[in-house]
Amino acid sequence: MSSTPVFPNPLVEQRADPWVYLHTDGYYYFTGSVPEYDRIELRRAKRLQDLGNAETVVAWRKYETGPLSANIWAPELHFIEGKWYIYFAAARTTETRDGLFDHRIFVLENASANPLEGEWLEKGQLKTRWESFALDATTFEHLGRRYLVWAQKDPQIFGNSNLYISEMANPWTLQGPQVMLTTPEHPWEVIGFLVNEGAAVLKRNGKIFITFSASATDHHYCMGLLTADENADLLDPASWSKSQEPVFQTSEANQQYGPGHNSFTTLPDGQDVLIFHARSYKDIVGDPLYDPNRHARAQVFGYGEDGAPVFGVPLPDTQPEPTP
Structure with missing residues (x-):
């Protein structure tokens, strides 16, 4: 039976919105x-x-002016049909504001075998239905179709961001209907801000799971879960059910505050690993978005009798492994 490792947490310090991708070359890629x-x-x-x-x-570095000049948030690295892609959100700096909450989604492409090498080409803005606050794009393939899941502000809906899904024509272009999967509605989703964001996709046990994060980025930040059958129409909102309570949240006992914006990876033996950020303290001076100490963390998780992931509670920080 596989042992459950305890990682040296924080895994990577001062890296919020952590994304880990285990490639076929045996490397774990991180951004x-x-x-x-x-x-x-x-x-x-x-x-x-x-x-x-x-x-x-x-x-890649931000520009001094224009739509790619401020608040570069939440990059994700994906390998699609032989090329690497980075999805990220960027805003525009103006004389009167720093671009906060004016984000759009952008895509970079790299044809190198190793994404740490070669040239990253800008594929431009990934256009959605509205020209409004949009971020946290993630992509996955299922039954021969590629999908994008992202967070966006619908100008007609009160709140900050909802989660949407659409099929993709190529890695930087949507096609067909763009469907809302979830909007903040439960008490744990509307503290400070009305937020559903930071989606991550997990395909296990005959189901498609989408984790997402909710509320403000302080100690109220937490994760919820969407679930659909793997044979369902993923573009039908009725195919998805949402957890009534958070599936991962602050642990005062373990001094882990505001866990969220996760990704998933696996160990060589197949065990699933939750990658997430959290702070080790509760009280923040100023805007939580400008507190740098949301550290990337990792912990192994399992599944319940219903086949759904059971993340437990965020474990306390550990000391790094000694250098051999």
């Missing part, structure tokens, strides 16, 4: 929001626990 919100960094390691000390490469 996330940097505290300066001014660039996209990539790193890789053969073991998850080595990501914290891995060499970083700057894949």
Whole structure:
């Protein structure tokens, strides 16, 4: 029976919105929001626990002006049909504001075998139904179709962001209907801000699971879960059910505050790993978005009798493994 490792958490310090991708070359690739919100960094390691000390490469930097000039948030790295893609959100700096909550989704492409090398080409803005606040795009393939899930502000709906799904014509273009999967409605989704964001997709046990994060980015931040049958019409909102309570949230006992904006990966033996960010303290001075200490963390999780993931509670921080 496989042992359950305890990772040296934080896995990577000061990296919010962590994304880990295990590629066929045996490397774990990592990216996330940097505290300066001014660039996209990539790193890789053969073991998850080595990501914290891995060499970083700057894949892309923000512009001084224009729509790609502020608040570079939540990059994700995907390998699609032989090329690498980065999905990220960026805003526009103006004389009167720093672009906060004026984000759009953009896509980069790299044809190199190793995404830490080669050239990242800008594929431009990923256009959605509205020209409104949009971010946190993630993509997955199922039964021969590629989908995008993202967060966006519908100008007709009160609140900050809802989750949407659409089929893709190619890695930077949507096609067909764009459908809302969830809007903030439960008490745990509407604290500070009315937010559903940071989706991550998990295909297990005959079902499609989508985790998402809710509420403000302080200690109220938490994760919910959407579930659909793998044979259902994923573009039909009726195919999806939403958890009535958070599936992962602050643990005062373990001093883990505001866990969320997760991704998923696996260990070499097949165990599933939850990658997420959290703070180790509750009280924040100023705007939580500018507190840099949302660290990336990792922990193994399992499944309940109904086949749904059981994440438990965020574990306390550990000391890094000693250097051999």
